[in-house]
Amino acid sequence: MKRPLVKIETPGFTDPLLAFVDTGFNGALLVDERQAARLGFSVVRNAVAPVRLASQRNENFLRGRGSFLWLGERRAIVAYVLIETPGERRARNARKTEEEILIGTELLADCRLEIDFPARKVLITRAM
Amino acid sequence: MGRSDAIFISMMTKKLTEILERIEAWPPEAQNELAEIVLERDAGLSNGGDQPTAEEPARGRRLRDLAEAGKRQYASIKENLERDHFGAYVMINTDTSDYVVGPTISQVDAAFIERFGEDAPSWSTRIGVSILVTI
Numbered sequence: 001m002k003r004p005l006v007k008i009e010t011p012g013f014t015d016p017l018l019a020f021v022d023t024g025f026n027g028a029l030l031v032d033e034r035q036a037a038r039l040g041f042s043v044v045r046n047a048v049a050p051v052r053l054a055s056q057r058n059e060n061f062l063r064g065r066g067s068f069l070w071l072g073e074r075r076a077i078v079a080y081v082l083i084e085t086p087g088e089r090r091a092r093n094a095r096k097t098e099e100e101i102l103i104g105t106e107l108l109a110d111c112r113l114e115i116d117f118p119a120r121k122v123l124i125t126r127a128m
Numbered sequence: 129m130g131r132s133d134a135i136f137i138s139m140m141t142k143k144l145t146e147i148l149e150r151i152e153a154w155p156p157e158a159q160n161e162l163a164e165i166v167l168e169r170d171a172g173l174s175n176g177g178d179q180p181t182a183e184e185p186a187r188g189r190r191l192r193d194l195a196e197a198g199k200r201q202y203a204s205i206k207e208n209l210e211r212d213h214f215g216a217y218v219m220i221n222t223d224t225s226d227y228v229v230g231p232t233i234s235q236v237d238a239a240f241i242e243r244f245g246e247d248a249p250s251w252s253t254r255i256g257v258s259i260l261v262t263i
């Protein structure tokens with residue numbers, strides 16, 4: 001399945017992060033706890049937010065507070081952080097070959113997003 | 129072997145050096161799984177085992193209780209909020225049932241901290257519209 005992915009240079013990660021641009025996600029950022037720690041986000045341990053997945057299942061997430069370098073500008077944002085046991089996290093990550101985070105429409109609100117599926121190109125620019 | 133390689137290897141134990149040589153022959157999935165364990169240890173997120181840490185069950189219960197309390201409290205104010213603030217975000221202090229409303233999750237989070245402090249337990253949602261993820 002083709003998915004719109006962009007590579008983002010982020011402090012805390014040696015390799016560029018792979019970000020899945022999820023226009024069906026109306027938050028800013030969705031990460032796991034390890035990614036949140038490496039991005040310098042502080043995960044609020046007693047803050048729960050329910051999120052509805054495409055499967056229509058509701059899942060609880062934690063919130064993470066921090067700043068994120070986005071299109072050259074550092075923004076204070078609240079990220080949704082997956083709640084997982086170490087075993088669940090390990091099983092999920094073992095299926096992946098690269099670090100992946102999710103970017104939603106809150107980050108894209110002042111941007112132009114162009115996806116050219118045949119050319120396999122995703123372009124995000126700040127809207128004038 | 130170059131000079132820098134010799135220095136690098138001398139910092140590892142003989143046992144680890146031998147293990148790393150054997151791991152090179154593992155399939156990529158198995159290498160990734162091991163890398164995850166090492167990264168978690170490095171980030172201080174786990175005890176290195178497959179079993180949950182001693183805190184995991186208590187943490188799970190605490191978050192489930194918090195989610196239930198938040199849902200219950202939201203249900204009692206939902207009608208008014210959906211009438212007056214549809215599409216905005218609400219964050220409820222589950223200890224007191226007081227809440228703040230704002231246009232984005234970031235703004236409502238900042239307002240919540242200002243009013244209740246960083247340690248107050250909270251439950252948040254978007255009013256009348258679920259927070260959605262397509263995964």
